Amino acid sequence: MELNELTAHEIRNLLESGKTSSEEVTRAVFAKIDREDGQIGAYITLCKEWAFDRAKTVDRKRKDGQAMPPLAGIPIAIKDNICTRDIRTTCSSKILENFFPPYQATVVEKILASDMVPIGKTNMDEFAMGSSTETSFFGVTHNPWNLEMIPGGSSGGSAASVANDEAIVSLGSDTGGSIRQPAGMCGVVGLKPTYGKVSRFGLIAFASSLDQIGPLTGDVEDSALLLDAICGHDARDSTSVDVPANHAKALSGSISKNIIGIPDEYFVGGLETEVETAVREAIKVLEGLGAKLQRVSLPHTDYAIATYYIIATAEASSNLARYDGVKYGYRHKAEKGLSLSEMYGKTRSEGFGVEVKRRIGLGTYTLSAGYYDAYYLKAQRVRTLIRNDFEKAFGKCDCIIAPTSPTAAFRIGEKIDNPLQMYLSDIFTIPANLAGIPAISIPCGLTRDGLPIGLQIMGKAFDETTILQTAYAYEQAADWRTITPDGNKL
Amino acid sequence: MTKITPDVVDHVTKLCRIHLTNEERKKFTEQLNQILTYMDKLNELNTENVEPTSHVVPLENVLRKDALSPSLGSEKALANAPDKHGEYFKVPRIINGTE
Amino acid sequence: MTDIGKNSKDAKGKRQYEITIGLEVHAALSTTTKIFCACGTKFGEAPNSQTCPVCLGMPGVLPVLNENVVKYAIRAALALNCKFNLLNKFDRKNYYYPDLPKNYQISQDYLPIAHDGCLDIFLSSGKRKIRINNIHMEEDAGKNLHAGDTGLLDASLVDFNRAGVPLLEIVTYPDMHSVGEVEKLMTALRDILMYTGVADCKMEEGGLRFEANISLMPFGQTDLGPRVEMKNLNSFKTVIKALNYEIRRQEKSLRQGEKVTQETRLWDDKSGETSPMRSKEEAHDYRYFPEPDLVPLVIDEQLIEEIRSSLAELPASKLERFCKDYGLSEYDARVITSSRALADFYEEVAAVCKEPKTVSNWVTGELQGILNEEKRDIGDCPISPEQLAELLSLLSKGAVSAPSAKIILRDMFHSGKSAKAIIEEKGLSQISDEKDIRPAVKHIINTNTGIVDDYCKGKEKAIGALIGKVMKETRGRADPTKVSQILRELLEEEKRSR
Incomplete structure (x- = not known):
């Protein structure tokens, strides 16, 4: 077994016992990237030199006997909407094709402070707008389980990099399911923390009231470790909340007294039978571990997609107004005498892809005079109803279990021309974003075609501990993490 | 039900500074109509006495001290600029307060 | 400066149109740093040197509110007798302009910090109350250098040093009916802002800027005429010039039976004229919505009271x-x-x-x-x-x-x-002992017999000249009261002895 196929906590043991070095792990990761990323397309930008530099520094520190953070020396991939100082950060858009931020995102500062080794920037849907990683200016990312399939999105590159052992762990962002859905489709663990738990400073905004950065990892323990490394209060983010964190320590807590909510509205038409079967099997496993099951209702689930696409596109239309060819990024190469308004229009039309333009247009429309009350304000009110649903449900249970997505990965190109169809595939992940609550996706089986199925566990705000414990208990019992894209049971 | 006509699309794309080709404009109008029709779902709900949610975090009064930190400096500020002139960002001529 | 408002009369000297004016005043707050980032607010720094990712609107960065902006806003609101919205929110105002880094301005639309205040202006006819509609906090834009000023024919230049400087926007009701009243209001407002230490109001630095809206209607009519907004008014003088121009322009139209169009006009200092700013199809649609990157601001009543008690006395009550x-x-x-x-x-x-x-x-x-x-x-x-x-x-x-x-x-x-020390050094202490003054007085009487004669003949005013001479003799040190007392005594003696 190669070093890059191990989880972070496994590598940590090897590093601490001196059996390997960060440099060796980093080398194994880059070897795999060199061999296979041409087919996968997980990365947009690699920072090999920096990675080896840091790996060597970390190895030296360890040799000197310094106390090292848990994830010291672990290679990590970073979604390309997270700003890295002096390293190109594109958001998968032509409009930021050559943008080099003069600042570091807070999460990047934190992983550097944890002595982790950043290896590159991963592909994504342009501005995180998509569910398939097909809208990237830099090309599609392929699902390591089947190259004809999408890896999910928008954090498709981050999910694929971990699934294909081209990174040990990675960072993604989740606005409507963009960590959990690709995690589910690539057979890895993806966690969307509570809104406010991880600083958004340096995360290129899609929808500010929904965006949240989180870990994509090989297993639940790595997820907890990486969450511990990146969460915490940040004075540069006004929506950042100060809550103490030691999720990794609490991981193996018993779940035998936990009540698990099963929401009626998540097991309905549109849910593929294979997915439903796998999720119901997983619920049985948890019941076998002593958890109590409780039927709950989230009656406004059916309105989540409409609510989400109104709020997210409205915020996006404003967040993306800054890409105008003035301060940074792409500008239309002018023939002489171009007017300012032509410069704006051509820059933005050429710089943004179709889906981004569609969403900017939609958001502009719903915010415009005469429509605000009917769309944006209405959606904000329904958002309250959706939050209330969860509050009520969590009165009866400790966490809620559901599928991550209604289907496993679909074919590249299958939904790209039908935006509404694409939006509908986010039905199960969107409510957690609207409510601001944490949710994790973990593998819970494979379809007959050999594609991973994701199990989603949603928790109360700031109670990542319960969902991590539940996920960990399930993972230990079911052991899906030993399945790899090659289909070889290791 | 048609909610938006190509004229409305023109108004919207003008507001958000995006030029569309005729074909794009046609497709866009269709797709927006489809999506907006779907969004009419929300009208099934009575939300008369429901407060809107604009933030999910239980926070208020996040303030910082009025204390100076070093600025970026004009060189770094301009490093990503598509066009500049000396220490200024350069843009096509602005006429009479309009664009 | 002539006050056209008052002179808007017909040939018989009767005023034809009632003028109604409201003002929007933008004052740059004198905080050390910008409203949402820690860059300085100094004027006149090298272009774009006072910027950071936040005030340049770079991707992924976030605003954090400067606490002094809130405190200064409270101070100004108290000084302007406003009511407070204890729950404050910030909104985004969306529009495209090269000096606006994010292409939206963080402002307060729905729940501004204060509303319904007033301030007094003093006219020859007495005191008048001008009502304040609302006060809100917002960020300033950068500065565009237009083609004419840059030496470049086909380009404008942008300096973002000013972008993010905190502004207080004070909106009055249309309570003013002459240019003179507007002038008084601007002065009173500036005095208050400077007095409370909220703003420096340096107009040459753009620290105080105005927008005015004006409408004219025939006397006796109740509907206000079409409202014309004027932007780009950067000093008292400009406001006055622009209003006078606009009144003349609108009066002329009305007299000729033409309609005045409701529109926004831009003042051009060089030509001394206003011209329409935006064509109608570009009508404004700011698409306001709550700023998701900032959490609500809840103003504590105790803070208001603290600021109230620390607030410097205002000019009117001090007077x-x-x-x-x-x-x-x-x-x-x-x-x-x-x-x-x-x-x-x-x-x-x-x-x-x-x-x-x-x-x-x-x-x-x-x-x-x-x-x-x-x-x-x-x-x-x-x-x-x-x-x-x-x-x-x-x-x-x-x-x-x-x-x-x-x-x-x-x-x-x-x-x-x-x-x-100076008295000591120059020997300037006052001589007030009679026995020190008397010799000097006697000396002057003896050497100015002509003036003494005048006095004795009944010309009592002559004593003034003699006092002056004694003072000069003592290099101003003698106590003038004593001098005059002794002089009178000795002169009376002289008079009697004659």
Whole structure:
């Protein structure tokens, strides 16, 4: 077994016992990237030199006997909407094709402070707008389980990099399911923390009231470790909340007294039978571990997609107004005498892809005079109803279990021309974003075609501990993490 | 039900500074109509006495001290600029307060 | 400057149109840093040197509110007698312009910090209340340098140093009916903002900018005419010029039976004219919505009270107190309270030297005269209030004469020495002992027989000339009261003896 196929906590043991070095792990990761990323397309930008530099520094520190953070020396991939100082950060858009931020995102500062080794920037849907990683200016990312399939999105590159052992762990962002859905489709663990738990400073905004950065990892323990490394209060983010964190320590807590909510509205038409079967099997496993099951209702689930696409596109239309060819990024190469308004229009039309333009247009429309009350304000009110649903449900249970997505990965190109169809595939992940609550996706089986199925566990705000414990208990019992894209049971 | 006509699309794309080709404009109008029709779902709900949610975090009064930190400096500020002139960002001529 | 509002009369001298004017005032707050980032707010720095990812609107960065902006806004709102919205929110105002880094401005639309206030303006006809509609906090934009000013034909340049400087926007009701009233309001508002330390109001730095809306209607009509908004008014003078221009333009249209279009017009200082700013199809649609990157601001009533009690006294109430407590004339009190620094200086002197009127005379007279000559401000007057108080106390005790005191004051100003030291050095202490004065008086009587003759013949006014000569003889040191008393006594003796 190669070093890059191990989880972070496994590598940590090897590093601490001196059996390997960060440099060796980093080398194994880059070897795999060199061999296979041409087919996968997980990365947009690699920072090999920096990675080896840091790996060597970390190895030296360890040799000197310094106390090292848990994830010291672990290679990590970073979604390309997270700003890295002096390293190109594109958001998968032509409009930021050559943008080099003069600042570091807070999460990047934190992983550097944890002595982790950043290896590159991963592909994504342009501005995180998509569910398939097909809208990237830099090309599609392929699902390591089947190259004809999408890896999910928008954090498709981050999910694929971990699934294909081209990174040990990675960072993604989740606005409507963009960590959990690709995690589910690539057979890895993806966690969307509570809104406010991880600083958004340096995360290129899609929808500010929904965006949240989180870990994509090989297993639940790595997820907890990486969450511990990146969460915490940040004075540069006004929506950042100060809550103490030691999720990794609490991981193996018993779940035998936990009540698990099963929401009626998540097991309905549109849910593929294979997915439903796998999720119901997983619920049985948890019941076998002593958890109590409780039927709950989230009656406004059916309105989540409409609510989400109104709020997210409205915020996006404003967040993306800054890409105008003035301060940074792409500008239309002018023939002489171009007017300012032509410069704006051509820059933005050429710089943004179709889906981004569609969403900017939609958001502009719903915010415009005469429509605000009917769309944006209405959606904000329904958002309250959706939050209330969860509050009520969590009165009866400790966490809620559901599928991550209604289907496993679909074919590249299958939904790209039908935006509404694409939006509908986010039905199960969107409510957690609207409510601001944490949710994790973990593998819970494979379809007959050999594609991973994701199990989603949603928790109360700031109670990542319960969902991590539940996920960990399930993972230990079911052991899906030993399945790899090659289909070889290791 | 048609909610938006190509004229409305023109108004919207003008507001958000995006030029569309005729074909794009046609497709866009269709797709927006489809999506907006779907969004009419929300009208099934009575939300008369429901407060809107604009933030999910239980926070208020996040303030910082009025204390100076070093600025970026004009060189770094301009490093990503598509066009500049000396220490200024350069843009096509602005006429009479309009664009 | 002529007040056109008042002169808008027809041939028979009757006013034809009632003018209604409202103002939007943008004041740059005098905080150290910008509203949402830690960049400085200084004026005149090298272009784009005072910027960071936040105020440049770079991707992924976030705003954090400067606490002093809130405190200053509360101060201004209290000074303008406003009511508070305890729950405050920020909104995004979306529009494209090269000087607006994010292409939206963070402002307050739905729940501004304060509303429904007022301030008084003083007209010859008496006091008038102008109502304030609302006060809100927002960020300033950068500065565009237009083609004409850059030397480039086909390009404009942008400097973002000003982007993110905190602004207070104060919106009045359309309560003004002449350009004169507008001028009074602008002055009163500036005084308050400067007095409360909220803003420097340096117009040459764009620290105080205005937008005006104006409508004309025939007298007796109740519907306000079409509202014309005017932007780009960067000084009192410009506001006045632009309003006068606009009144003339609209009157002309109305007289010719034309309609005035409701529109936004831009003032051009060079041509001295206004012209329509945006064509109608570009009608504004700011798409306001709550700023998701900032959480609500809940103003604590205790904070308001703290600020209220720490708030410097406002010009109007200070004026009243100075008249009452110090027994000053309204004129003197107005001169002294016209600047906070001068009023503070006065009060410090008056606290030591308990002769408020004398203090007022010297502060506004002699001292102000020297300051004017030297082109200096009371703020950097080299004579401290304590030093002046010492001099004036010596004067009132009779230790120094008034003419000497003037010489001493001038010396203090230039040398920085104390009054006592100068008196000592120059031997300027007052001679008030009779036995020291009498010889000098006798000497003058003996050497000015002509004037003495006049006096004895009944021309009593001649005594004035003799007093002057005694004062000159004693180099101004003799106590003038004593001099006149002794002179009269000796002259009467002389008269009787003749």
